[in-house]
Amino acid sequence: MDNIAGHKSSLTWAVHISVVLLVALWLFPTVGLFVSSFRTADQIASSGWWNALFPTEQSLTLRTDTPEAQVQQDGVYVLEGNLFAVEGRETAPISSFGVSSRDISAFAPGDTAEMRRGGTITVQENGDYRVESEEEIRGGRGIRIFVTAEIPPEFTLRNYDTVLGQDVLKNLGIYLVAAVVLWGAMRYTLAAQPALVAQGAPVVGGLIFFVLLAATFGLSSGAAEGAQTTDDMGRAFFSTLTVTVPATIIPIVVAAFAAYALAWMDFPGRALLIAFVVGLLVVPLQLALIPLLKLHLAIGIGKGYLGVWLAHTGFGLPLAVYLLRNYMAGLPRDIIENARVDGATEFQIFTKIILPLSFPALASFAIFQFLWTWNDLLVAKVFLIDATGQTTVMTNQIVELLGTRGGNWEILATAAFVSIAVPLVVFFAMQRYLVRGLLAGSVK
Amino acid sequence: MHPALQGLLTIVIGVGACLSYFWASNQFLDRVLFPAKGPNAGRNINRANMIRPWLFLFPALFALTLYLAYPVFETLRLSLTDRDQGGAFIGLANYTQMMGESKFWEAMGNNMLWLIVVPALSTAFGLLAAQLTDRISWGNIAKSLIFMPMAISFVGAAVIWKLVYDARPPDAEQIGVLNAIYVSLTGNDPQQWLTIPFWNNFFLMIVLVWIQTGFAMVILSAALRGIPEETVEAAIVDGANPFQIFFKIKVPQIMPTIMVVWTTITLVVLKIFDIVFAMTNGQWGTQVLANYMFDKLFRANDWGVGSASAIVIMLLVTPILVWNVRQARKEMR
Structure with a gap:
């Protein structure tokens, strides 16, 4: 298209603009969730997230200081202070206020309002108030005042603390730094090792270290102690991780051996077996649910981590064998035959030559399986989650939140974003392998 | 421990x-x-x-x-058995019971709708995105942003889109994008998009199209790059316009890949469960087969009918299974 003289400039512009539009359209929903997870409940309810950068008109329910603070001046009891200062909020210009929930904007700033329980209150535009009363002001808490104010944009990490447990971001940060330090140290000490070890080991080591640290001190304990963490996303985060990691690693090991046999060993029935694997690629796992659940219950595995690991292993195997066999079959024949002539056993050829050379394919499958197990809902619901509610995964937790807290967008958005964040990081870090795997899996 | x-x-x-x-x-x-x-x-x-x-x-x-x-x-x-009778063989009774339920036919109808709309739209958008991003300097960034929803779980996507479809009372400020646009353009009352019969299916499908377009784009973009330059050059010399080049030269050459993308997305659609489960749970006429099956299995505890509906899904997948196996055998030779 761009080779046609005279058409180029206008068409190029059209292309640029359409791509911008397309990308914006695709990104917009996710950004909405991301932004919402940093806004307060009041802000989410009072304006769309695309207005997050602008001040919003909000109705707030504030309280005066507790009556203990009252003083007696010239025979009247006086309570003075600033409504915003009581809750430690930023001051905002008040446009109206009220003393009853039935008419929350009855008075303009500066007006003096009669209170139902006697006495008067005056509220200034900046939130300064003055309560005057003939009798002593009683009650354990401050007087409720309804205020409509222009609230400046505000972003907060409080939602994440609520969802995950106290100080979880700080903890995660510390673990992350520790893991990176370990990664650096391992890289340095392994510098003399073969390239693959030097690349792979620090990454795996750092990851395991991070998980261990977080598991031992972090999310789970925070969620158990934190009074607000009714939603237990912290625990679910850990369950998800516990489901995902073994369910990703075990099928790789099992499939790699099988793939080698299917690619490089000669035996009767090989073609038939490959066809068998290709056929199983598309079998819907819905068929497997009842028979396998019955089987698990019959042999005593029941519902739990072991069951879900086995199920994910079984369901991931066809793709693993298929991807790895295709990749291994493309490796140069010379290398393998030379090794055979030199007297290497098949086991040695596999572990020393094939496995290191197949790293890209192994990585591709690992990403697929990781994304699939992390994002899965159905398998976890059937094989993991029992009636006690002890184990859960984040996807299930979010579905339950959708049911019970459908209107609390700050909780929902944050919970959803926590579950999305990890796959997104993996996705952007290892996109190359993902694309390669997709191409190997479907374009033939 | x-x-x-x-x-x-x-x-x-x-x-x-x-x-x-x-x-x-x-x-x-x-x-x-x-x-x-x-x-x-x-x-x-x-x-x-x-x-x-x-x-x-x-x-x-x-x-x-x-x-x-x-x-x-x-x-x-x-x-073919009945759980309540201790697993006795009852022939096709489960299937006839299932055929008699209107929810099953609703699920079948909706699944067919999904089967037509989602693969078609995903492939079309994917092809468009692949063709457009292949010829600009920042195409790779654009690609990875369009591809990104692939990493997001169906449940996460359900939350993301529920926020888009959110509806507030008419006098309140709308916080869902769709209603905000709808109200400001038409001045009508905001709509509960997910409860409007028939059309709510499309609002659910959009979520899957949003996820699958990236997949289609990546595969098709690789295929587009594999097209021999000469064929395109020859067409330019013959005076073909850009649209003719695209539809008459490029698309026919990548037809096999389009078929692969189409069938892969078809497989995803046949098994679609999480999106419907999380967003409507089959209410308001949005039932699909996989969710119907889940309902039967774990809510109604009716394993017979649940298995029967799983077999229906299997039957729908079988043509693709046969086609895949035949393709694989052809390659082996």
């Missing part, structure tokens, strides 16, 4: 057991059963090499058979 530690232990035991199985069985074969020395060395080596592939294959084959092949037949058997 802490579940995370239990997980680590399982990795170590699982991987260790796999590796030691492979190592030990190979050792046993080479050292004990058919040692490559003594009077029968040659024959022993041949025998060992006949057995070895099966050692390598055994764990995978065992798991595949147990977790995927056996359930197909077991589900078929279950769909």
Whole structure:
């Protein structure tokens, strides 16, 4: 298209603009969730997230200081202070206020309002108030005042603390730094090792270290102690991780051996077996649910981590064998035959030559399986989650939140974003392998 | 024990057991059963090499058979029996009961709608995105942003889109994008998009199209790059306009890839469960087969009808299965 003289400039512009539009359209929903997870409940309810950068008109329910603070001046009891200062909020210009929930904007700033329980209150535009009363002001808490104010944009990490447990971001940060330090140290000490070890080991080591640290001190304990963490996303985060990691690693090991046999060993029935694997690629796992659940219950595995690991292993195997066999079959024949002539056993050829050379394919499958197990809902619901509610995964937790807290967008958005964040990081870090795997899996 | 530690232990035991199985069985074969020395060395080596592939294959084959092949037949058997009568054979009674339910036909109808709309739209958007991004300097960034929803779970996507479809009372400020635009353009009252019969299906489908477009784009973009330059150049010399080049030169050449993308997305659609489960749970006329099946299995506890609906999904997948196997066999030759 761009080779046609005279058409180029206008068409190029059209292309640029359409791509911008397309990308914006695709990104917009996710950004909405991301932004919402940093806004307060009041802000989410009072304006769309695309207005997050602008001040919003909000109705707030504030309280005066507790009556203990009252003083007696010239025979009247006086309570003075600033409504915003009581809750430690930023001051905002008040446009109206009220003393009853039935008419929350009855008075303009500066007006003096009669209170139902006697006495008067005056509220200034900046939130300064003055309560005057003939009798002593009683009650354990401050007087409720309804205020409509222009609230400046505000972003907060409080939602994440609520969802995950106290100080979880700080903890995660510390673990992350520790893991990176370990990664650096391992890289340095392994510098003399073969390239693959030097690349792979620090990454795996750092990851395991991070998980261990977080598991031992972090999310789970925070969620158990934190009074607000009714939603237990912290625990679910850990369950998800516990489901995902073994369910990703075990099928790789099992499939790699099988793939080698299917690619490089000669035996009767090989073609038939490959066809068998290709056929199983598309079998819907819905068929497997009842028979396998019955089987698990019959042999005593029941519902739990072991069951879900086995199920994910079984369901991931066809793709693993298929991807790895295709990749291994493309490796140069010379290398393998030379090794055979030199007297290497098949086991040695596999572990020393094939496995290191197949790293890209192994990585591709690992990403697929990781994304699939992390994002899965159905398998976890059937094989993991029992009636006690002890184990859960984040996807299930979010579905339950959708049911019970459908209107609390700050909780929902944050919970959803926590579950999305990890796959997104993996996705952007290892996109190359993902694309390669997709191409190997479907374009033939 | 802490579940995370239990997980680590399982990795170590699982991987260790796999590796030691492979190592030990190979050792046993080479050292004990058919040692490559003594009077029968040659024959022993041949025998060992006949057995070895099966050692390598055994764990995978065992798991595949147990977790995927056996359930197909077991589900078929279950769909012909009745749980309440202790698993007695009742012929096609489950199927006739299922055929009599209006929810089943609603699910079938909706699944057919999904089957037409989602693969078509995903492939079309994917093709468009691939063609457009291939010719600009920041195309790779654009690609990875469009591709990104692939990493997001169906449940996460459901939350993202529920926020888009959110509706507030008419006098309140709308916080869902769709209603905000709708109200400001038409001045009507905001709509509960997910409860409008028939059309709510499309609002659910959009979520899957949003996820699958990136997949289609990546595959099709690779295919577009594989088109020989000469064919395009020849068309330009002959005076074809850009649209003619695209539809008459490029698209026909990547037709096989388009078919692959189409069938892959079709498979996803046939099994679609999470999006419907999380967003509407089949209410307001949005039921689909997989969710219907889940309902039967775990809410109604009716394993017979549940199995029958699983078999229906299997039947719908079978043509693709046959086609895939035939393609694979063709390549092998």
